[in-house]
Amino acid sequence: MNSPLSPSPAQWAKALRRTRLGERCLKTYPLKCEDLLRRARSAFKAGRTLKESFRLTQLEAVVRMLEEHECDFVDALGRDLHKPSFETVVSELILVKNEALHAFNNLKKWMQTQHVERNLSTTLDECLIVSEPLGVVFIMGTWCSPVQTCLAPLVGAIAAGNCAIICPSECTAHTAELLHRLVPFYLDNECYHVILADTNDLPEVVELKFDHVFYTGYREEGSRIAVAAARTLTPVTLILGGNNPCYVDQHCDIATTAQRIAWARFHNAGQSLAAPDYILCHMDVTARLVQALKCCLLQFYGYDPRESCSYGRMVNLEIFNRTRDMLWRSGKVAVGGQVIETEKYIAPTILTDVAESDPIMQQDILGPVLPVLTVNNMDEAISFINKQEKPLCVYAYSSNSKVISRLMSETSSGSFCSNDSALQSLMVALPFGGVGASGMGSYHGRYSFDTFSHRKSCLLRSTRFECVTYLRYPPYEERNLSLMTWASTLSQKSQGWCQIM
Structure with a gap:
């Protein structure tokens, strides 16, 4: 507490209360995080989050916060990412509101005890599954979608009855500070907190011992x-980025395919976990696809995307330099390629003649660069995908249902989408998460509720029928074992005798 690097007690108390909007927030140091964790755990142990009415109130507050401060979020994301207001409203605010409203409308059903089907041995018993909250969870968002990746998991944590500490990415400082100031005005001040921490401090914060850690990032x-x-x-949930492949078959609508790929890839200046990262294009249509992509970029952003109000910027110089260096050392620029360091601007760029060994194919692509590789057939595309680490998303464009079916069944990924891009990552009815190197666990809708819940199995029995259950007690006799073996044999033919214990 007395470290010279820490703010004074008066400064900390002022930042913690956060009573005036517009005031710059102080960085939250690990010792202060421990204090917040202690407060949240005390609130959880007091049962503050258990009632359905409390959870509904908090979900309503999330929606109200987004509606009443839409302009503030648009401004913050504009300053952090030069993000167009359209993208902020549609891909950040509306998505979170949909999550909150979906949880609000279904919470009663999700909280209900689940009754397990009885069999003969449990005729007089009750077999139940009870969803109980985990406790205090830690949610870390990423700079790609700083509002959505913080608040969408938070909706699940609230619905499941947890307390939560949220840590927005330090890279999007204006959005992080806005969340830091707004959340205490809308959500319960003992149960929900926002901290501002450096990336290097996060492992130390995680070691404070939460009941679940939810991380979105790379x-x-x-x-x-x-x-x-x-x-x-x-336990952890990890939603991790990677290189998401996109196969384009010779049998597809090239114009529509190009539009949907270009929209997903260059949305938010290419800074997206779910965007297609490279195209595996059938050799018969590669030239047509590249030309169609060029036309789409012209239609979307005009002759000079730098002047377009619909095109963003890189989040910081580190990501800018990394993307620029990969771009300059990979393939051949078919369109775009312009960079302006002072503006953190990289033009929407399409690369052709890309080799598997190029830098752009060896690292996560965090910017507006789309490599196009040519394959001879679908088998070659499937083989290429399966040589890589399991991606977060796989995309396939084809009018042939057999092609789609093969891509879906013969590759492994966190999610799959045919004839469109990124939409599967936005739907509340579908779980979204990774597998293997792209993460573990999932969220959205009911799946968020389950992620932040413990499904406790409960068997409620009476003391009757001891005349049967006595067979399990010592001293063990051969006769009793024979009876139990006989009953076990019957269970293979009928569900009625699976247990006599």
């Missing part, structure tokens, strides 16, 4: 988070 940082969580046996 693999390197996700690995550090997972290692830190493992030290305290804390």
